[in-house]
Amino acid sequence: MKKILDNVLKKKTIDIINRLGKGISEIVIEIEVSFGKVESIEYIKNENRILIHCFYDDFDISFDFEDLDEWDKITIYQSLKTI
Numbered sequence: 041m042k043k044i045l046d047n048v049l050k051k052k053t054i055d056i057i058n059r060l061g062k063g064i065s066e067i068v069i070e071i072e073v074s075f076g077k078v079e080s081i082e083y084i085k086n087e088n089r090i091l092i093h094c095f096y097d098d099f100d101i102s103f104d105f106e107d108l109d110e111w112d113k114i115t116i117y118q119s120l121k122t123i
Contacts, residue, residue: 049113050105053090056120057083071119073112
């Protein structure tokens with residue numbers, strides 16, 4: 041069941057990124073999650089990956105959407121959905 045939820049969240053999040061980005065694969069946004077503040081979300085089509093970017097000082101730290109906690113995925117999806 042968890043795998044199904046993860047796949048649905050990923051697909052819906054990709055759909056929203058594509059809709060909001062209008063051809064641009066990265067959205068700049070601030071979303072609070074359990075590990076800090078997400079500052080941008082990027083969809084890499086040829087790899088079918090969503091990267092979450094957090095900036096600390098001058099460092100860009102990226103996380104794969106699939107590696108995130110279930111609640112962080114839901115938080116990101118719900119935040120994007122409300123835009």
